Each structure stands twice: as C-alpha cells, then as structure tokens.
Amino acid sequence: MNHKRVLRLAVTxxxxxxxxxxxxxxxxSTASAGTTLKASAAEKGRYxxxxxxxxxxxxxxxxxxxxxEFNSVVPExxxxxxxxxxxxxxxxxxxxxxxxxxxxxxxMSVRGHALLWHAQQPGWAQSMSGTALxxxxxxxxxQVATHFRGKIYAWDVVNEAFADxxxxxxxxxxxxxxxxxxxxxxxxxxxxxxxxxxxxxNDYNTDGINAKSTxxxxxxxxxxxxxxxxxxxxxxxxxxxxxxxxxQANLQRFxxxxxxxxxxxxxxxxxxxxxxxxxxxxxxxxxxSRCTGITTWGVRDCDSWRGSDNALLFECSGxxxxxxxxxxxxxxxxxxxxxxxTTPGxTTPGxTTPPxTTPPxTTPPxGPDGCTxxxxxxxxxxxxxxxxxxxxxxxxxxxxxxxxxxxxGASVTNTWSAxxxxxxxxxxxxxxxxxxRLGAGQVxxxxxxxxxxxxxxxxxxxxx
Ligand code: XIL
Numbered sequence: 001m002n003h004k005r006v007l008r009l010a011v012t013x014x015x016x017x018x019x020x021x022x023x024x025x026x027x028x029s030t031a032s033a034g035t036t037l038k039a040s041a042a043e044k045g046r047y048x049x050x051x052x053x054x055x056x057x058x059x060x061x062x063x064x065x066x067x068x069e070f071n072s073v074v075p076e077x078x079x080x081x082x083x084x085x086x087x088x089x090x091x092x093x094x095x096x097x098x099x100x101x102x103x104x105x106x107x108m109s110v111r112g113h114a115l116l117w118h119a120q121q122p123g124w125a126q127s128m129s130g131t132a133l134x135x136x137x138x139x140x141x142x143q144v145a146t147h148f149r150g151k152i153y154a155w156d157v158v159n160e161a162f163a164d165x166x167x168x169x170x171x172x173x174x175x176x177x178x179x180x181x182x183x184x185x186x187x188x189x190x191x192x193x194x195x196x197x198x199x200x201x202n203d204y205n206t207d208g209i210n211a212k213s214t215x216x217x218x219x220x221x222x223x224x225x226x227x228x229x230x231x232x233x234x235x236x237x238x239x240x241x242x243x244x245x246x247x248q249a250n251l252q253r254f255x256x257x258x259x260x261x262x263x264x265x266x267x268x269x270x271x272x273x274x275x276x277x278x279x280x281x282x283x284x285x286x287x288x289s290r291c292t293g294i295t296t297w298g299v300r301d302c303d304s305w306r307g308s309d310n311a312l313l314f315e316c317s318g319x320x321x322x323x324x325x326x327x328x329x330x331x332x333x334x335x336x337x338x339x340x341x342t343t344p345g346x347t348t349p350g351x352t353t354p355p356x357t358t359p360p361x362t363t364p365p366x367g368p369d370g371c372t373x374x375x376x377x378x379x380x381x382x383x384x385x386x387x388x389x390x391x392x393x394x395x396x397x398x399x400x401x402x403x404x405x406x407x408x409g410a411s412v413t414n415t416w417s418a419x420x421x422x423x424x425x426x427x428x429x430x431x432x433x434x435x436x437r438l439g440a441g442q443v444x445x446x447x448x449x450x451x452x453x454x455x456x457x458x459x460x461x462x463x464x
Pocket of ligand 1: 076077159236265305
C-alpha cells in the first residue's frame with residue numbers, strides 16, 4: 001500500500017471536515033450530512049473509534065469497515081499488561097506496534113488501553129505485592145508509555161479501580177493494596193514518560209450519577225485540585241436494555257471539572273431499544289462540548305466480547321444495522337465543537353496543558369551560559385519517579401550533564417531521555433542524541449525512576 005498517498009488523502013478529508021464544520025457554523029439551519037461515522041464525527045470535531053483485535057486485521061470484511069467508518073482505534077487486548085510485559089522486564093510490543101502502524105497509515109488516532117488494571121495482569125505480577133509490585137507497576141507504566149510516546153492520543157492509565165455497588169470506594173486488588181496513592185503515582189509516571197498524551201481514568205457502571213461514578217468524580221476533583229496530571233475520564237458504557245436518564249448530566253459534571261470525557265467501550269444489548277440507546281449515548285456526547293469522541297468495543301456483532309448480545313453497529317456480513325443509522329443521524333444532528341488543540345491527530349497529539357494548580361517547578365532563570373536543571377518528584381514509600389527539566393543558558397548547549405546526589409539507600413533503576421552513569425550516590429545523567437542541542441533558553445526533559453527516597457535532591461547542570 002502507498003502509505004504516503006493514504007496519509008495525504010486523510011489530510012484532505014480532515015481539511016474538508018474542518019471546512020464543513022466552519023460552514024455549519026455560518027449556515028446553522030443547514031444540517032450536515034456525513035455518510036460515514038468518522039466523517040460525521042469529524043464534522044463535529046469528534047472522533048469515532050473501534051476496539052481492534054490484532055488478528056482481525058487480516059479479515060477483509062472487517063478491515064474494509066474499519067477503514068471506511070472509523071478514525072480512531074484502541075487495541076482490544078494488545079496493549080494490556082499481560083500482552084506487553086509477559087515476563088518481568090521483558091517487553092513485547094508486536095501487537096501494539098502493528099495497530100499503531102495501521103492507524104498511522106490510515107489517518108486514525110490511537111487510544112492506549114490500559115496501563116494498569118486488576119485484570120489481565122501477567123502471572124508474575126498477580127503473585128506480587130507491596131513495594132515490589134508498586135515498583136514493577138510504575139516501571140510498566142514508564143516503559144510502555146515511553147515506547148509509544150508521541151503516538152497515543154489518550155492513555156487509559158488506570159482501568160476499573162473503583163468498586164461496584166454503593167460504597168463509592170476503591171476496588172480491592174493487589175494494586176490497591178500497595179497504597180491508595182497508586183493511581184496518582186501511575187498518572188505522574190505516565191505524564192513523565194509521554195507528556196503529549198492525554199491521560200484518562202476509565203471505568204464501567206458509570207452510566208449515570210451513582211455511588212461509583214461519584215467516587216470517581218471525587219477522585220478526579222481531588223486530582224485536579226492537587227495538580228495530579230489527569231486530562232480525561234473514559235465511560236466504558238457496556239449497556240443493557242435501558243439507559244440512565246442522567247447519562248448526559250453525569251458526563252457534564254465531569255467535564256465541568258475541567259477534564260475531557262470520552263465514551264470508550266460502547267456496546268448495547270440487542271433488542272427493541274438498541275438503536276435508541278446507541279442514539280441517546282451519541283446525542284449525550286454531542287451535547288457535552290468536552291466529549292471528544294466515541295469508541296465502540298469492536299466492529300461487527302461477531303467481533304464483540306459480548307457474544308450473542310449482538311451488541312454492535314454492523315452485522316457479521318458487514319451490513320449496517322438500524323443502530324448504525326441511528327448513530328449516524330445523531331452525529332449529523334448534533335452540535336459541533338470547534339476543533340481545538342485537544343482534537344485527536346493521528347500522530348501528533350496536541351500539547352497537554354498541565355492543570356492550573358500544578359505547583360510550578362522552580363526553574364531558576366537561565367544563567368548567561370551553561371544550563372540549569374530543576375527536578376519534580378513523585379514519591380511513595382520505597383520508590384520515586386523524578387522528572388528533570390533542563391534549561392539552556394543564553395549560549396545554548398551542544399550537550400549537557402546533570403548530576404544528582406542521592407541519599408544513602410536510594411538507587412536509580414530506570415532512566416528515560418538520558419543515560420545514567422552510576423546508580424547510587426552521585427549519579428550523572430547525559431543527554432541522548434536528540435535532546436543535547438538546545439537553543440538559548442530552550443527546555444528539555446528527562447526522567448528517572450528509583451527505589452528508596454530521593455527527597456531533597458538538587459540537580460546540577462553542566463553544558464558542553
Ligand atoms: C475484554 C476484551 O474484549 C476481551 O477480548 C478479553 O478477553 C477481556 O477483556 N472492560 C475493559 C476491556 O476495559 O479491556 C475489556 O475487554 C472489556 C471490559
């Protein structure tokens with residue numbers, strides 16, 4: 001396949017979509033009339049996605065529908081912990097990379113799913129606990145998010161961490177037992193590893209205002225107020241034969257916290273109401289300006305994990321179901337949003353604005369020459385992730401070194417965007433190829449993870 005040509009085509013389609021959105025704004029009485037899910041969603045500044053099982057990419061009927069109707073994909077299983085780190089420290093990215101390539105060749109954005117989850121953990125992680133598990137989990141987040149850095153529109157950093165039922169509290173799991181701060185540690189590690197990706201919390205049974213969604217709401221509000229980097233909340237929306245009347249109001253209350261919301265795993269029990277429920281979910285997303293996209297959990301009924309529920313928009317033959325038409329109509333009828341830098345792009349995620357309450361790292365003003373470095377730490381009992389900001393002085397740099405003296409007992413276990421010499425005591429980090437040369441005042445970042453405590457470390461920068 002001629003990838004360049006396909007990409008050019010995708011750009012043209014996107015430009016036409018933007019034009020159409022502009023026209024809709026001036027000619028408000030003219031209904032838009034996209035004829036595919038992706039075109040209709042794009043006209044309204046949204047994406048329309050599908051969960052993809054890697055092995056289906058060789059099924060013609062499947063791929064034809066996928067490429068015609070969808071402009072976003074999420075791996076159904078290929079980026080989960082058991083798939084990406086089957087043995088501790090041995091990473092396997094074949095399935096994830098294959099899907100990313102397909103997405104890039106076809107102008108689709110990628111949702112990453114899921115960095116940490118109580119289910120589908122590799123056996124070695126299932127039998128771990130305490131500090132060893134916490135460190136392994138944060139290392140997993142760092143490694144996987146680093147591997148896919150720059151290619152993911154939004155990551156489900158943490159999946160399904162809240163309990164069902166009326167408690168509104170956390171679900172018990174080996175991860176939860178490492179300490180209640182495991183979720184924020186994961187988000188901070190993901191931000192350090194892939195600063196351009198939107199970072200989401202994702203869960204199910206959150207289809208209205210209920211105890212579980214309120215527990216999550218309170219967590220997101222707390223994260224925003226403390227500067228924990230969270231940008232979006234995913235509502236899986238595995239639905240039965242009815243929809244909570246406050247589905248949209250629930251999305252809106254999260255959006256009002258300053259995060260994007262997305263429908264991330266939509267499927268609906270077949271039967272009389274299926275088309276109506278699909279349409280109601282689509283309308284709810286369209287009516288919430290921070291609802292940036294909808295993903296169905298599969299393409300055709302026979303691709304669905306829900307088996308005989310026939311829960312999706314296409315028959316196995318590839319034919320469109322009534323639910324398809326109702327979704328398309330709801331997309332075409334819905335209000336548009338002006339695509340902003342947060343709108344998904346296939347390979348270039350927009351800059352992520354850190355929440356306003358993030359305590360600004362105290363970067364000293366660049367000196368006349370040389371460079372300066374500042375560190376921001378995410379610590380927990382027994383470990384830490386350090387993000388280091390390097391700022392060039394007025395002469396710029398050809399390369400740089402940052403030295404950090406760790407307290408006794410602390411040790412560096414992992415470094416990204418720099419190479420470390422030494423692991424304990426005074427550790428020297430040197431730029432890698434692509435981030436050594438900085439213009440005057442220019443900033444770059446690298447990070448490292450360690451065991452023990454790094455409290456109070458002060459980095460010293462030397463330019464070369
Ligand atoms: C499901 C997949 O569809 C199945 O193929 C797999 O066997 C189990 O997981 N919530 C999630 C998804 O976040 O990852 C799950 O996917 C469905 C429920």
